Amino acid sequence: MLVDSHCHLDFPDFEAERDAVIGRAREAGVGLMVTISTRVRQFDRIRAIAEAYENVFCTIGTHPHNAEEEAGIPASELVKIATSHPKVVGIGEAGLDYFYDKAPRDLQAQGFRAHIEAARETRLPLVIHARQADEDVIRILDEETGKGAFPFILHCFSSGPELARRGVELGGYVSFSGILTFKNSQEIRDIAKTVPTDRLLVETDAPYLAPVPFRGKRNEPAFVAKTAAVLADTIGVTAEEIARITTENFFRLFTKVPRELAREI
Template identity: 65%
Template sequence: MVIDSHCHLDFPDFESEIEDVVARARSAGVARMITISTRIRQFEKIRALIERFDDVYGSVGTHCLHAAEEDDVPLETILSLASHPKVVAIGEAGLDYHYDHSPRDVQARGFRKHIAAARQTGLPLVIHARQADDDIASILEEEMGKGAFTAVLHCFSSGGGLARRGLALGFYVSFSGILTFKTAEEIREVARFVPHDRLLVETDAPYLAPVPFRGKRNEPAYVVDTARVLAETIGVSASEIGTITTANAFRLFSKMPRPDGLAAAA
């Protein structure tokens, strides 16, 4: 059993075959899929999916690439939408200095708003970080001083410094198909020092398909391939990594119910 802790099932890539995509994930042993919001004003797409499929859960938030589009969305809207029984996270939000589609001050303002939502709801924040490690870490540390919240550094592709600073704040680190790429030894080195009780796996589907599917559209079923490489990287068995990351996912996304029979084991 494994959890895809981050995918985007609301994207057009899946629209014509969503039933088959979810069915393949189930057949591969994926017990839960968390479909992550990138635009609050498109939350109805997330709502439709989480209400359609029992094993699909969701988040609410504005991706930093769209921060300028939704700078006027108030915190109260996030809090209201987060009350849905199947919304288990806030975000994704953060900083992206690679594309810089939104001004950096607007990204930072949106990031802090999402942190406030995570703090007030008790739901974990899903953090996007790209080429902004120092600013991400500084904002997280400053905001933690205002009151505790929990979070995950999703699709980890940053330096070890951000991972260590995030871990020091009590956060989790999630690995995507990037972990399986031949050029990703630095990411595998990070995976080796992350405590086992802070590890998650994800697809970020439809992006970043793991080897042997690299270059194709990603989907939740492929999270098992990333989990297998993570197991090899940290020196545990495939079944152990499933147990570890599944327990971690249910601990972090605590609003998400466990399958019958799993509670005692995890």
């Protein structure tokens, strides 16, 4: 079984055929999916999808692009939502995005730290978005870990080797998306080789970043199998072994997801 640890099933791209998308994922061996929150104020939509499908879980959080729109949401609100619903298994996604800079950087950082506080309190993993902000992400992770450890994952990894190295040192996991399969992503594949196997996950970030041979098309959870195959080849294991490794890592990180689902699905 494979797990798509990060997708966006609430996005309009899937509105017309969500049942079919989830069905195709099952057929491709993707047993579980986590649909990721980008706006706390739109959580009801995320929650409804997670409630409608046994094998779909969700998170609660504000994407850095929306940090200004949802400025000031306290960690306590994230904690309350996360602890009041069995399908909420993570915090985020939150972090820093200096590529698009859609929100002021100080507000991105404030939101990032509030999400870290919520992850620390709930012990649910923080899904971290980091784009062209490696130094500041490392600095904030270092500072906040000094206040107390918290579980986290560097999602859709496309950063440099130092962020991967430091993230792992601080106890984090690293998730690879379809970017890993792109011809010009040799640096990302080289970084993947350095990540301990017990810290590896795979994801789609659907509807974005479809892996080869679907690049340029709408991504969907079924395609995580293509990324997993490239990751397996990159680190020198079989497709079956990478499925076992990444699924085990998923359950170790996302502790709120019932392990028995791996046997039932």
